[in-house]
Amino acid sequence: MQPALAVTEEFTVTPTTSVVHGSPAEKLVSIAAQLNGTQIVVGRTGDSRLKQVLFGSTPIRLIQMSKTPVTVIP
Numbered sequence: 001m002q003p004a005l006a007v008t009e010e011f012t013v014t015p016t017t018s019v020v021h022g023s024p025a026e027k028l029v030s031i032a033a034q035l036n037g038t039q040i041v042v043g044r045t046g047d048s049r050l051k052q053v054l055f056g057s058t059p060i061r062l063i064q065m066s067k068t069p070v071t072v073i074p
Contacts, residue, residue: 025061032068040070 008015020027032040042059059072
């Protein structure tokens with residue numbers, strides 16, 4: 001986590017970290033609302049197309065659920 005946090009030192013953002021249990025999409029939406037977040041940025045999963053069709057993916061669920069704008073990084 002430290003390398004990722006070090007990158008933010010160059011910018012005017014204050015990162016927050018936490019460990020939570022549950023559905024990733026639901027938890028991210030909840031945390032964004034609690035923090036009055038203005039943007040959620042997540043990475044794309046490496047799941048195969050079949051696995052995504054059968055089980056869905058966190059970024060897709062997050063986009064569907066969130067009122068906060070979501071950016072998915074490939």
